[in-house]
Amino acid sequence: MEKKRLNRREFLRLASMSGAALVLSSCCPEPEKEEVIVTQVIEKEGEQVVVTVVSEAPTTEPPPAEPVELLYWYQAENHEPEYSRRKSELEEMFDITLTYEILDRDAMTRKFPTTLMAGTGFPDIIEQNADDIAKFMKGTDDEIPFVTLNDSIDASPYVGNVLQSRYDRYTKDGRTYGCPHDVHPVLLLYHDAGWKEYGVDMETVETWDDFIAACETVGEDATMADGRPRYAVMESEYSAGAATCRLQNGVWYTDADGEPMIATPGFKAAYETWIRMDPYRVDLDWGNQVAMVKEGQALSEFVPDWLYGIHQQGTADDAAFVADSPMRLKYVPDGPVAGSWGGAAGSVVKQSSNIAKAIDVLLYLYFEDGEGQLAERFVDTGILPPVPSNWENPPYVGGQQAGKIFIEAAKVLPSYHENWKTPLVSAAWGEQASLWIAGDITLDEAIAIADENARAEIEKNQ
Amino acid sequence: MATLAEPTQRKHRSRIAQFFANQRNWMPYIFVAPFFITFAIFQLYPLLRSVGMSFQESVGYTGKWEWVGIANYVEIFTDDENFGVAVKNFVLFAAGSLITEIPFAIALALMLSSRTLKGRGLFRTLFFVPSVLPGVLMGLVGVWFFSEARGLANALVVALGGERIKWLSLREYILPNMLTIAFWQWMGNHAVFILAGIGGIDTSVIEAATIDGATTWQRVRYIVLPLLRPVLAFVAITVVTGSLRNYDIPAVIFTGTGGAGMGGPAGEGWFFLPYITDAAFNRFRMGYATAIGWVVFAIAIVVTGFQLRLFQFGEAAE
Numbered sequence: 116m117e118k119k120r121l122n123r124r125e126f127l128r129l130a131s132m133s134g135a136a137l138v139l140s141s142c143c144p145e146p147e148k149e150e151v152i153v154t155q156v157i158e159k160e161g162e163q164v165v166v167t168v169v170s171e172a173p174t175t176e177p178p179p180a181e182p183v184e185l186l187y188w189y190q191a192e193n194h195e196p197e198y199s200r201r202k203s204e205l206e207e208m209f210d211i212t213l214t215y216e217i218l219d220r221d222a223m224t225r226k227f228p229t230t231l232m233a234g235t236g237f238p239d240i241i242e243q244n245a246d247d248i249a250k251f252m253k254g255t256d257d258e259i260p261f262v263t264l265n266d267s268i269d270a271s272p273y274v275g276n277v278l279q280s281r282y283d284r285y286t287k288d289g290r291t292y293g294c295p296h297d298v299h300p301v302l303l304l305y306h307d308a309g310w311k312e313y314g315v316d317m318e319t320v321e322t323w324d325d326f327i328a329a330c331e332t333v334g335e336d337a338t339m340a341d342g343r344p345r346y347a348v349m350e351s352e353y354s355a356g357a358a359t360c361r362l363q364n365g366v367w368y369t370d371a372d373g374e375p376m377i378a379t380p381g382f383k384a385a386y387e388t389w390i391r392m393d394p395y396r397v398d399l400d401w402g403n404q405v406a407m408v409k410e411g412q413a414l415s416e417f418v419p420d421w422l423y424g425i426h427q428q429g430t431a432d433d434a435a436f437v438a439d440s441p442m443r444l445k446y447v448p449d450g451p452v453a454g455s456w457g458g459a460a461g462s463v464v465k466q467s468s469n470i471a472k473a474i475d476v477l478l479y480l481y482f483e484d485g486e487g488q489l490a491e492r493f494v495d496t497g498i499l500p501p502v503p504s505n506w507e508n509p510p511y512v513g514g515q516q517a518g519k520i521f522i523e524a525a526k527v528l529p530s531y532h533e534n535w536k537t538p539l540v541s542a543a544w545g546e547q548a549s550l551w552i553a554g555d556i557t558l559d560e561a562i563a564i565a566d567e568n569a570r571a572e573i574e575k576n577q
Numbered sequence: 578m579a580t581l582a583e584p585t586q587r588k589h590r591s592r593i594a595q596f597f598a599n600q601r602n603w604m605p606y607i608f609v610a611p612f613f614i615t616f617a618i619f620q621l622y623p624l625l626r627s628v629g630m631s632f633q634e635s636v637g638y639t640g641k642w643e644w645v646g647i648a649n650y651v652e653i654f655t656d657d658e659n660f661g662v663a664v665k666n667f668v669l670f671a672a673g674s675l676i677t678e679i680p681f682a683i684a685l686a687l688m689l690s691s692r693t694l695k696g697r698g699l700f701r702t703l704f705f706v707p708s709v710l711p712g713v714l715m716g717l718v719g720v721w722f723f724s725e726a727r728g729l730a731n732a733l734v735v736a737l738g739g740e741r742i743k744w745l746s747l748r749e750y751i752l753p754n755m756l757t758i759a760f761w762q763w764m765g766n767h768a769v770f771i772l773a774g775i776g777g778i779d780t781s782v783i784e785a786a787t788i789d790g791a792t793t794w795q796r797v798r799y800i801v802l803p804l805l806r807p808v809l810a811f812v813a814i815t816v817v818t819g820s821l822r823n824y825d826i827p828a829v830i831f832t833g834t835g836g837a838g839m840g841g842p843a844g845e846g847w848f849f850l851p852y853i854t855d856a857a858f859n860r861f862r863m864g865y866a867t868a869i870g871w872v873v874f875a876i877a878i879v880v881t882g883f884q885l886r887l888f889q890f891g892e893a894a895e
Contacts, residue, residue, distance in 0.1 A: 127604075229637075231638035232637050232638055232640065253636060254636065260639070346726070398724070398726065402717075403727075535861075538859060541838075542838035542839075545838050546838065546840055546841070546843050549747075550748070553747050568844070572860075576862060
C-alpha cells in the first residue's frame with residue numbers, strides 16, 4: 116500500500132480546517148430537543164376526553180442539581196486525619212463536593228492574598244494560623260476579606276457552646292471573622308524521675324518562686340550521666356512559658372483597641388518573672404525536644420495541647436503514656452491560669468460564591484459533636500476543641516489525666532485580642548528581647564525601644 | 578487626477594495580498610507568536626503593571642489602589658531605617674562573600690586540578706553538594722551549628738577554653754553567621770566553575786612558562802589568573818547577585834530561633850528579599866513592597882554594570 120506523505124502546505128491547510136471546524140462546532144446552538152406528542156383518550160362519565168400532552172423526548176426525570184463545590188484550605192498537618200475521615204459525612208450532610216488543599220504556612224500567606232487580587236483560585240473556607248488572621252484585620256469591615264460570622268453563630272445551634280475567650284482573638288470592633296478550632300491551654304510537662312534525682316517533687320511546686328527554687332537545685336551546670344548538659348527547663352522567649360507569664364499578668368502584645376501593651380507594668384512584670392528561668396533553660400529545640408524531655412535532658416517544658424500531642428506521638432494511648440512514662444503533666448506555676456500558644460481558626464472568604472453553605476460547613480465541622488466527632492478529634496490529634504459543653508463527656512475525662520487538667524486550664528484561660536498591629540508589636544518586642552536576654556541591653560531599655568519602634572511601625576503601616 | 582490615484586491603491590492592496598500569498602512571509606510570525614503572546618501576558622504586562630503599582634498603595638487583596646505618586650520612593654530613601662539596614666547588610670555581605678569565598682575557591686580549584694591528588698572526583702562532589710541543597714535546609718543546619726547549647730560552634734569555643742556565645746541573639750554576629758553559612762554553601766560551587774576554567778587553559782602555555790623557569794606562584798599570578806578573568810567575573814557577579822537574593826537562610830535563622838522575626842536581633846538582620854516579603858505579605862503594603870523591588874533592581878543593574886566594567890568583561894584578554 117502506497118503511503119502518501121503530507122507536505123507542509125497540506126498539513127497547515129488540514130490543521131487550520133480542523134481548528135475552524137472545532138470553533139464552528141462549539142459555536143453551534145444546542146440541537147432543539149425533539150417534541151413528542153402523546154395523545155391519551157380518557158373516558159369520563161360516558162364522554163371521551165382527549166388529552167394531548169406535549170413533552171420533550173426522551174421523557175426522563177429532571178437531572179439532579181449539581182452539588183455545590185467548596186474549596187477548603189488548611190495548613191495544620193495534624194488536622195488531616197479528621198478532615199479526611201469526615202469528608203463524606205460533610206458532603207452528604209450539606210450536598211457539597213468538598214475539596215481540601217493543604218498548604219504550608221508560608222505558601223498560604225502568600226497565595227491567599229494573590230488569589231484575592233486575581234479574583235480566582237481562592238478558597239471558600241480558609242483555616243489559618245491565628246497570627247495570620249490577625250494580619251488581615253486591617254482597615255474597615257469592607258477591607259477585611261472574611262465574612263462577619265456573628266449573625267450566623269447567633270442563629271446556629273452552637274451559640275453559647277463555644278469558649279468566648281477564643282472568639283475574642285478573632286473579633287474586631289465587635290465583628291467576629293474567625294471560628295476557633297482549638298483552645299491550647301498551657302501545662303507543665305516534666306520528667307518526674309529526673310527531678311527526683313535532685314530531690315525535687317514537682318507535685319509540690321505551686322508557684323513561680325517554687326519553680327525557680329527547683330531550677331536552682333538543678334543548677335546551671337547540671338550534666339547527664341554521659342556528660343551531656345542537662346537543663347531544668349526547655350523554653351524560648353517566644354514560646355508557651357512567656358505567653359503564660361504575660362496572660363497571668365493580664366497582658367498580651369496589644370489590647371482590644373490594638374494599642375501596644377509593651378510599656379504596661381504587667382508586661383514588664385511578666386518578663387521579670389520569665390527571665391528568672393534564664394540561667395537554667397535551653398532554647399526550644401524543635402528537632403530534638405521529644406527525645407530531650409523523654410530522656411530527661413530537659414527536665415520540663417511548657418506545653419499546650421498540640422505540643423503535648425507531639426510528645427505523645429508513638430505512644431499507644433494517653434493513659435498508658437502518662438501511666439508508664441516518667442513524664443507527668445501539671446498546672447503551670449501559679450496556675451491553673453495559664454497562657455495559650457498557637458491556634459488555628461477558620462474563616463469564610465467574602466469572595467466565595469457559596470457563603471451560606473461555607474458557614475454551615477465550617478460551624479458544623481468545628482462545633483458539632485452529636486456523633487462524638489469532637490471527642491474523636493481529641494483522640495486523633497490531642498487537640499482540645501473549644502466546646503466546654505462537651506468537655507465533661509467521655510473520652511475527655513474518661514480516665515485521661517491529661518485531658519482532665521488541660522480542660523481545667525482551658526476553663527480559666529483569659530481572653531486576649533489581636534489584629535494587624537499585633538504582629539508588628541510582637542516583632543518589635545522580639546527584636547529587642549533577644550538582645551535583653553543576651554545581656555546586651557536592660558529590660559527597661561528593651562521595653563522602651565520596642566514600644567517606640569512598635570508605635571512607629573503602626574504609624575507607618577496604617 | 579482620480580485616475581492617477583487608482584493604480585497606487587491597487588498597488589498597495591497587491592502588496593498586502595502579495596505578503597499573505599507567500600506563506601514564507603507570515604508563517605514565521607505564527608510560529609513565534611505563542612512565545613510572544615505568553616511573554617506579553619505573563620511577563621511584560623506584570624512588569625509594566627508593577628511599575629504602576631510602585632506609585633500606588635494598597636493592601637492588595639481588596640483591589641483598591643490609591644495613587645500616591647513618588648511617596649513610596651521618598652519613604653524608602655528618607656524614612657525607612659530597615660531599608661538602610663538591608664542596604665548595609667547587602668554591601669557587607671557581598672563584600673564579605675567575595676573576600677572569603679573566591680580566594681578559597683581559587684585555592685581549592687588549583688588543589689583539585691592537581692594531577693597528583695587522588696579522588697579528585699569525590700572531593701569535587703563533596704564540595705559541590707552544599708550548593709544544591711535547599712536554602713531552608715542550610716538555614717536549619719546553621720541554626721544547629723550556632724545553637725548556644727548544642728551547636729558545633731560553641732563546642733569548639735568551649736574546647737578551646739572559651740565561654741558559650743549567644744551567636745543567634747546578638748547583632749554583632751549576624752553577618753559572621755551569614756557569611757559562615759554562605760561560605761560553606763557556595764565556596765565549593767565557585768571552585769567547580771573555576772576548575773572548569775582551569776581545565777580550559779591551554780596546557781602548552783603553562784608548560785612553556787615552566788620550561789622558562791616560572792615558579793608555581795608566577796604561573797598562577799601571571800598565567801592562570803589572567804586567563805580565568807571571564808570565569809572570575811562570572812563567579813563574582815553570581816556572588817553579588819546571590820547577596821541581593823539572600824532570603825532562605827536569614828528567614829530560617831531569624832524566625833526559627835526566636836521571636837525576633839525576619840529582621841533579626843535589634844532589627845539589624847534585614848536583607849532585601851525578606852524585607853520585601855515582610856512589606857508585602859505581613860504588612861500588606863503591596864505598593865511599597867513593589868517600589869522596594871524596583872530600587873533593588875536598580876541596585877542590581879548598577880552593581881553588575883560596575884563589575885562587568887571592573888573585569889573588562891567582553892573585552893579581549895591582554
